Amino acid sequence: MAEKPPSNSFDLKRRQLLKFAGATAAVGGLGLHALPASAAEGTARVRDSDDGVLDVAIIGAGMAGLTAARDLHNAGCQSFVVLEARNRVGGRVLNHDLGGGQISEAGGQWIGPGQTAVADLARELQIDTFPTYYQGKTVVLGGEGRLEVDLHGTFGTDERIGAKLSELSKVVPSGAPWTSSRVAELDKLSVGEWLARQGIKPEDRSGWDTSLTLTGGVPPARMGLLHFLSMINSASCDYMKLDSIKDSAQGTRFVGGSQLLCTRMAEALGDKLRLACPVREIADWDREVVRLVTDQGEVRARRVIVAIHPALCNQVRFQPALPEGRAALQRAWPAHSPARKTAMVYKRPFWRDKGLNGHTVEVKGQVLWAWDNSPPNGEIGVINAFIVNAMVPSEPAAAQRVLAQIYARSLGDEALNPIGYHDHDWGQADPWSITCVSAIPPGFWSQHGESLRPACGNLIWSGTETAEIWAGYMDGAVRSGHQGALQALASLLLVVLLALFGRDLLGLYRLQDYLDTTTQAYEAEGPWPQTADACLACHGKQGSSLHQRYPSLAGQPADYLKTQLHTFASGQRMNPNMQPLAMSLTEKQIFELSDYYARQPALDNHGFDPDPALRAQGGKLAAAGACMACHGEHLLGQGPFPRLAGQGADYLLAQLDAFAEGRRTDPSGSMQAISATLSPADRKALAHYLASLATAPK
Incomplete structure (x- = not known):
């Protein structure tokens, strides 16, 4: 007679799996070297047996x-290649060699406040920055007229x-x-149509x-209003961060030029980088290889x-x-947008001696902006300078003569x-360039936006146009x-773990001491594997983090x-x-998991001892910021807005900092705008206040 399995066979199975995999196997965003030793060795064997098949190919x-x-590379993945059609790296960033160790940027060149991703990369690559020069007067040319104006680091548009x-x-x-x-309403309008309704004076247009x-x-x-507003939203909903030089997206340059970031990154790749290697066809993108x-x-x-x-x-x-x-x-997707950039080189910046900043704007002329x-x-x-292509000769020598005459009017005969x-x-x-800037027309995003990021089979779409913030910029x-890279690693690691440990490991991100004591996920999902188990280590039992x-x-x-x-x-x-966890969930699991946690009682944050002075200051800030308008009475959350009361103080501060620095966004842009007005001390005080609030108002 067959032996009846014990009543706790479910718990036994979980313990056996965890013992085999390593008690706290975590795959979120880690390289293969971060797997348990047995997994890493197994992965290497799998890769060696698949002759000539790489984990990842990068196009561009x-x-x-x-x-x-x-x-x-930093995650420990060595099975990849980068394929570049040109005989250089950099894409839409390019340095012109001026000789004597000096360069001028032909493509993207500036960064500014909130562009933390590219700034962090530059620091890691040990590339310094310096401010764009704008001190002095700007020259405006129009017809036969010439005017010197002090724009104080702006372009002079109506605030x-x-x-x-x-x-x-x-x-x-x-x-x-x-x-x-x-x-x-917004995507049917061009920016020009919207401006025409604002009563702008003809001389300012x-x-x-x-x-x-x-x-x-x-x-x-020709520019869609919806698209332009999304660009402003990236800049913490502050138009002047796009339309200025001082304290704006044009405020800072890289010593050695922007292409230096790419050449530094390329140096570490060795034979994993293939230049002059255009991809002509992508086949079987819907299959395993x-x-x-x-x-x-x-x-x-x-x-x-x-x-x-994309084009x-x-x-x-x-x-x-x-x-x-x-x-x-x-x-x-628009292609061949007119973007022609020129560089005129002189023995020295003579215009500075005259109190000029070298900036020239030609009204309805050949030079859009020189700097x-x-x-x-x-x-x-x-x-x-950015020049009007149709009005300047295409032949470089002829273009040089035309521009020199314009600069002579603006800066003096030395030009x-x-x-x-x-x-x-x-x-x-x-x-392979097509264009430098993507000029998105009216109607584009409402018709095509939802197809921008979702992967197609094993194709992952990247490039600046896909970025959540600062799309179109180096950041x-x-x-x-x-x-x-995160998407590629996450999907590959899930596949590897399944291959090594079996289907029962999917969703297994939990701590050993919870394995024998927790059954909370039964209510949400029933039998193993349980999605809520993946949340325990960070978010606590029944969703109450300690x-x-x-x-x-x-x-x-x-x-x-x-x-x-x-x-x-x-x-x-x-x-x-x-x-990685969210990517592994089905729509049904997302619905059930969300419903489960929404039904759990919220507990007060008893592990937090707030500073009384900070709490009082934070209360005033919360009242002034009208937090209840979105987050509900007593800040317990409502609809798409989260509960703030009783959350972890460190978590709240981290989110306020992320909103303020542009690393996190919300659909309305309100959190970015509000957080950006708060000083670091204010954000800390507000976090203290919110963390101390009761979750069941008295």
Whole structure:
């Protein structure tokens, strides 16, 4: 007679699995070296047995692709390759060599407040920064007239109109403008149409046209209002951070030029980087192994990070064809936007002696904007400019003569004697650039936005256009590279763990001491595996965390929890532990998990002893900030807004800092705007107050 299994066989099975895998196997965002030793060895054997198949292939050695490669390398993944069509790295960042160790940037070159991802990367690569030069007067040319004005580091646009744009941007999420509550209204308008309704004086309109063309890549009449508002939302809902030099997205440059970041990252890759290797075809992207046909032969990989401009994907054959939504997005994406950048080199920045900052704006002329792009030591003088392509000769020598005459009017006759000239038209430079700036027209995001980020089979879409914030900027490129590497690692690690330990390991992120004492997830999911088990280590039993650095999930609105799991899964919100878990959940699991925690009673934060003075200060800040308007009476949360009362103080402070620094966004932009107005001391006081609140109001 067969022996009857013991009543606790379920617990026994869990203990056996954990003993085999290592009691606290954590896969969130870690490299293969972070697996248990047996898993890492097993992984190596699996890779060796699959002849010629790489874990990851990265298409594009721009800032996004190289950041992804660097992350893979740092995570311990050695089975990858970077494929670059050009014979150089950098993509849309490029340094012109001026000789004597000096450079001038032909592509993206500036960073500013809130662009923390690229700033962090520069620090890690030991690349210094210096401020853009703007001290002195700007020269405005119009017809035969010449005017010197002191714009104090701005472009001189109307602050009143800028404030309207800033306020309107709060309802347009930077990472997903198509989800705005006003998408139907805003996406049918161009920026030009909106400006025409604002009563701008005719003499001021040219300034707006120039400024917005520089920011968006096309004149306001061709730029979608929804898209432009999403750009402002990235800048903490502050238009002036886009439209200025001082304390703005144009405020800081890199010593050695922006391309130096890419060359430094490339140095560590060795033969994992293949230049002059364009990808012509991507086949079997819907199967376990993807095939890439390149000019240097075939590459096979389990995951492919596509880190190139969306319009450039049209030059690649996909077999089978991509889903129609993604294919339509690529076909409709604007290409060949006019972006021509020139550099005129002089022996020294002579204009500074005259009290000029080297900046020139030509009203309805050939020069959109010229600026002082000299190196930090000022040993030579450099005037860079964005020019109107149709009005300047395409031949460089002829263009140099035309621009020298304009600069002579603006800066003085010394401008007639340059010692060098460089000219780069991003629409014509090579088959792989197409454009430098993506100028998104009205109607684009509402029709195609939802197809921007979701993976297609084993294809992961990266590149600055996919970034949640600062899309189109170098910072967005770095963020998208981090996200692409994380997605690739997370999906590969889940597959490896399943192969090594079996299906029962899926979702197993738990601590040994909880294994024998917790059965809370039965109510949510029934038999093993239990999704809620994955949450115990950080968020505590029944969702009440005992740690100040982790949020309590108990009593949170179900809508809020579902939204956050979706944003983690899609990459709109980043966390190395949450993203792999969220990506592994089905829609049914997300619904049940959110519903389960919403039904659990919220407990007070008894582990926190607030400072009375800080708590009092924080209470005043909470009242002034009208927190209850969104988070409900007693700040217990409602609808899509979370419970703040009784949360961990360290967690609350970390989120306020992330909102203030632009590392986290919310759909309305209100948290970014509010947090940015608070000093670090204010944010700490507010966190103290919120953490001390009761979860059951008396």
